[in-house]
Amino acid sequence: MPWVYLLAAGIMEIAWAVSLKQSQGFSQLLPSVIFIVTSILSIILLSLALKQLPLGTAYAVWTGIGVCGVAIVGMMFLGESTSPVRIAFLLMIGTGIVGLKFTV
Numbered sequence: 001m002p003w004v005y006l007l008a009a010g011i012m013e014i015a016w017a018v019s020l021k022q023s024q025g026f027s028q029l030l031p032s033v034i035f036i037v038t039s040i041l042s043i044i045l046l047s048l049a050l051k052q053l054p055l056g057t058a059y060a061v062w063t064g065i066g067v068c069g070v071a072i073v074g075m076m077f078l079g080e081s082t083s084p085v086r087i088a089f090l091l092m093i094g095t096g097i098v099g100l101k102f103t104v
Helices: 001-021 029-049 054-077 084-103
Strands: none
Touching: 001 029, 001 054, 029 054, 054 084
16 A cells, blocks of 8 residues: 555656646646645655655655656646657656665
8 A cells, every 4th residue: 555655646746746837936826726735645645655665765766756757747748858868767767666666
């Protein structure tokens, strides 16, 4: 179950980062509210995962999911660079996340 919490926390991290961008400096109400709710949920879910997972592993996986997820959303929906080098580095981060899962 802690890995499910951690995955959900990572997904919430993606949601809060994207909504933070969309809030335009907290000048847009709905994205601002989504940011607040998803950031709180992300921390709560991370804290639940930390009850059973090592801190270093959980934090690295949580941030890795967020980094890769936000970069993918940016490439797919926000017109950010999709260069092969950028994708290669994201794949390396993803490989590290998977590797950490199997070393716990």
